[in-house]
Amino acid sequence: MSLLQAISYKDPAGFVVELEDGYYRYIAPDYAKEFDHLTGSGLYQALIDQELMIPHTEVLMDDKFPGYYKKIFPRQLAFISYPFEWSYAQWQQMLLAYTRINQLSLAHGMILKDASPYNFTFHNDKCVLIDTLSFSFYKDGDPWIAYRQFCEESLSPFLLMYYKDPLWSKLYRGSITGLPLPFVSSHLPFKTRFDTFCLIHIHLHSRFSNDKKSKSGKASQGLNKEKLVVLFDTIAKNVLAKKEPLLKNSIWDHYYENDIESEKYITAKIDIITRWLSEIRPGVTIDLGANTGKFSRLAAPFSKTVYAVESDVYCVDEIYKSNVQTKDNNITSILADLADPSPGLGWHNDEKSPLLKRLRGDMVMALALIHHLCLSRNLPIPFVARLFSEMTTQYAIVEFVPKEDPKSKLLLQHKGDIFEHYTEKEFISSFEQYFKLAACHPFENSLRKLFLWEKL
Template sequence: MSLLQAISYKDPAGFVVKLEDGYYRYIAPDYALEFDHLSESGLYQNLVEQELMIPHAEVLLDDKFPGYYKKIFPQQLAFISYPFEWSYAQWQQMLLAYTRINKLSLAHGMILKDASPYNFTFHNDKCVLIDTLSFSFYKDGDPWIAYRQFCEESLSPFLLMHYKDPLWSKLYRGSITGLPLPFVSSHLPFRTRFDVFCLIHIHLHSRFSNDKKDKSETTRQGLNKEKLNILFETIIKNVLAKKQPLLKNSIWDHYYENDIESEGYIIAKTEVITKWLAEIRPDVTIDLGANTGKFSRLASQFSKSVYAVESDAYCVDEIYKSNMQIKDNNVTSILADLADPSPGLGWHNEEKSPLLKRLKGEMVMALALIHHLCLSRNLPIPFVARLFSEMTTQYAIVEFVPKEDPKCKLLLQHKGDIFEYYTEEDFINSFEHHFRLIACHPFEKSLRKLFLWEKL
């Protein structure tokens, strides 16, 4: 077997590879001391118990990659989200998780050697470290070697999201190694130069970003453990103080309170979907166009895992914050636009996998969504039917909203009716190429209908 099949391969300490029964990580001999210290010092156990890092099991080495020190089998996560698929609150949680892990590591003589947000993901909306090889030894007087990377790749996007717009996180799709500090400094508001936190970590730091030796005080001089802990506490304090983005511009706020057709409609819709989900009980449900997560939480009662996919960053924040309050939450919120999903990125366009390749489940729900895809984004119904069939292995619950519906009329008022083939008949014919119709439920005093499909 060749290293060309590795999924994570840039760290000389080891790599991740997909084998027949899952993903494994191989540990290089040069990382043996660090890996053993992580395991034997109690740090690994501490991080796993606090749900800051995924657990792993050591397994017997084989001859697939001879010469490696150890082979481990990490907890297998069905979905890995990337930074450009996180909302503001999720970015904030990642920064807090990163600093907390560093503080715990310092107590065990270690520190995170890098600061890439790609080392983290969200599982059941808990931010967890997924890179077991991120740790290095630390002794008093050592510099914080990941400081520059932390400012460019983790802190900068968060500050741009806070002061400018949460949509700035999408820049990560075009720059997966972070944003140059001079660029960030020039785009932050002038008033941030009077904020000590932004001044030190972005504006002053940016002056040295083109100097290969990086003369910034934090990296040039070593810090003892006490001062480094104080620095991490300062970061935590400032990140927590930025509770939400300064710009709030969501058209979906209070959707279910203000924009639903009627209370009777939403009650009937809830009852039908509850009945169907209770009968099927899929392992993984994907709620497309999740809005504020009302039906994602409903699906969570009948599914092992739920992925709430929504294109509005503020709605994803609302879903995430709500999930954080639920014990044993099994919903993961994902910021994504189905009409413009995350592509394959990085080396060979395979370093970061496309969203549609990662997002799979036994059930897809698309409630009050198809008219937005077809009428607002001009996607033909056959395209949507094929997309849903590629995401699900078994079932789909799709709500059809006809052009005569008041919401559709609003969508069409400025563009005219150019959608000759957006009809219920076309909808059914398109989906029947991929699914078998199980049930259809119309609503009283509404033109909308719910369809339950089973994949062919």
């Protein structure tokens, strides 16, 4: 076993590695005091009780990595989402979780030593810290050592999403270490210079970062614990006050109320999908093109876990906000475009795994999606069939929407019918390369059909 096989390896306090039965974290001897204080002071339990961090169990050390202090087995999460796969509301929740964890940590003599949003993920749409080694000791008068990183990597993208466009979060795909403060300052609206919060943390801070005589901004200088607690509280209040992005322009607003074929169609669709899901009861269902999450919620009672994948950032916000209000929610919302999925990023292009490598399930649902992939994005049907087969281990429910459908005609009106191979016959033959047809359901007074495919 070599450190080259580690998943997380940049922190000298320890690393994560995948072994035969899951992911483990090894803790370096130099981090022993901090780790023991985290677990022994009551801080660890407080974070677990408030569902702010994933729990772990300590296991016996082995000879794979001799010399390390401890080995822990974190709760295994089947899917880790990255910041560029979060909606505005999810970014907001991450910032609130970060400030809350710091406040709890200060009460126990510790603080988060870094501020990377990659230390968090969403599980059942709860934002949780997944880096157990993020904590360091704090004493009165110490600087907030993560302040610069917090402003560049966590706060800046959120403010750009709020003032400019939620799609700014996708910039993280081009820079996994955040955005330089001068760049952010120049792209925020001029009016933000009259907002105290933006002025201090972005605009003035960017000037400090450009001043070679100054190594840190004002807020990172030594603060006593009471002032630091107030600072975190102020940040949280300002983040919470920005309830929704100033720009909202989703083409899917009121989709089910205004754009469905008919009430009869949607009722029949719900009935047949409910019957299929209740018979199969998949472990993990992936709802591709989830829109506002109507069918993700339909799948939830019949699945252990549901991933609602949607490319419209405003729809993902709707799904997320609905999920956090649902007791025992088992849906995780993911912002992703299947035609342009998140690639491998970072060192060796595998520090951050590609979306399609992380996203796997027992059931894939693609409802009223295939015409968007094939007619809008020019993807051949065989490509789509192969992708769906790679994402599911057992089943796929796919709705075929022909070119003659009114919605397909809208997609074709500006480009013409250049898709001679987009036919139901081609659809069936392409999917039969990877699946066998288990059931097919046509809709009355509609050209659409639902297909239930079982993987070969």
